[in-house]
Amino acid sequence: MERTLFESDHNAFRDAVRQFVKRHVVSEYDRWEAEGLVDRKLWHLAGESGFLGMAVPTEYGGGGEPDFRYNTVLVEEFARSGAASLSSGFGLHNDVVAPYLLELGTEEQKRRWLPGFCSGELVTAIAMTEPGAGSDLKAVRTTAVRDGDSYVLNGNKTFITNGIHSDIVIVVAKTDPSAGARGISLLVVERGMPGFERGRKLAKAGMHAQDTAELVFTDVRVPAANLLGEENRGFAYLMNNLPQERLSIAVVAVATSQAAFDWTVQYCRDRKAFGQQIGSFQNSRFKLAEMATEIDMAQVYLDRAILELNVGTLTPVDAAKLKWWTTELMKRTTDTCLQLHGGYGYMDEYPISRAWRDARIHTIFGGTTEIMKEIIGRDLGF
Incomplete structure (x- = not known):
């Protein structure tokens, strides 16, 4: 299904992010995984590249683009490269913390913190x-x-x-x-x-x-x-900003699901068993068909929610629906994809192994699946 969410400027931004990932992330990510920490230098490089504070006004050193589609592109490219840890760390900085500083900060606070926020000097x-x-x-x-x-x-x-x-x-x-x-x-x-x-x-x-x-x-x-x-008034502020946080998590969930699916389709073409491609077995075809359908459906709902956030109409209930459904989809998809990889899927040399591990937390942080359903159920009057 053709995606119509993005325009030419977003596509150019995506190309820049992909080059950044290729140049600064791919060769170092295994080491960061082993050390449990990315290099602090990466934050400075991201700032220099314009990947921090895209929504921050230019007068404070930001990109001056309060269009969440740019945030989406950044998080998607990290997730699709198998670097979900960066999606979380940078996503928290841009998608979660930035709105608090922009909406609640005094002029003095903005001038004190936002330039460093955008340059990577201040991690939040x-x-x-x-x-x-x-x-x-x-x-x-x-x-x-x-x-x-x-x-x-x-x-x-x-x-x-x-x-x-x-x-x-x-x-x-x-x-x-x-x-x-x-x-x-x-x-x-x-x-x-x-x-x-x-x-x-x-x-x-x-x-x-x-x-x-x-x-x-x-x-x-x-x-x-x-x-x-x-x-x-902190609790009210938290409730007001949680929809964007949950939307950001959903972006990671759908992007990871798509990446896991793409890796698995290729594996099912390349891997043979009993003299034929493993993707040609009915069970494999049906599993791939199910995932292809569910991911496309999730993507449509997600893209609509992104546009609604941009115009200020995304509700906490719709964000809750999106968050629980997409993260459960992510968990289910990565598990099915690992199964289709067989024993190789459990080996760290295959990206599905890491994606499967990384997926599990997403139904917990940002509000558990159970809390999301509670929000939705209460909205129904129960």
Whole structure:
């Protein structure tokens, strides 16, 4: 099915991203996977290439293109090259953190942080999840107590994408613990603030090149000037921005599904068993037919959602539908593709092995499949 989402400028941008991946990612990615961290230099190279802060106005050093199709192209090309860890790390920076800084930041905050955001000098993260609070954001226990011109921040965060490299972290904290969700605020913590420490770099089942860490805040004095938006309105801000985060995850899911499918079609043509191509067996043909159909259907829904986000009409419910369906599709597709590869699919020399491992987290982070269904079910009146 021909895709009509992109225009000539997006296609030119895709060509540039593909060259970047070929030049700077392909030869290094296995090493990053082994080390559990991409080179910090890659962030600077991405900034120089115009791949960070595409939506940021040019006056702050960005691309001045608030068209999510550019974000889509970048994430798709990383995912299709088998570099899902980069899709997650760079996607979090561009697709998740950028809206908070652009929509909530004061003029002083924008001038302080956005140029570095766009150049790769400042890597960003957002710290929501805690050891005892994942999907239930109202249950966060990290506190920020106002003391003069500062907040005193205490708490622990875990599973934080870009946690090791991050230079500024948007921290979700309770500024009024008695108010539940109405007592949450967003504070920007900067590298080097006394009491801000990195915990473990976490070992994971997949996404090995994506640095994921624990963050510890012990009596960190965060200037009141680092409050993002208004005090105690953090939960509303989080709910407002989650649809774009979930859309970004869906982009990775569909792009990875398509890549896994393409690798598998080629493998089924090349590999022979019992004197014939394995793709010519009825079971293989039917599995490939099912995947081809489901991926095309998911792509149409995803592309529509991207256009809706661009004009501000993508609803949290539609984003939830998209997120759970595409990530479950990704999990199912990579598993089926690995099966069709047989024993070779379990070997790391074949990209399907890594894609299969990397797929598993996507039905969990950004809101689990179960939480997505809960959002949809409540919207139905139940």
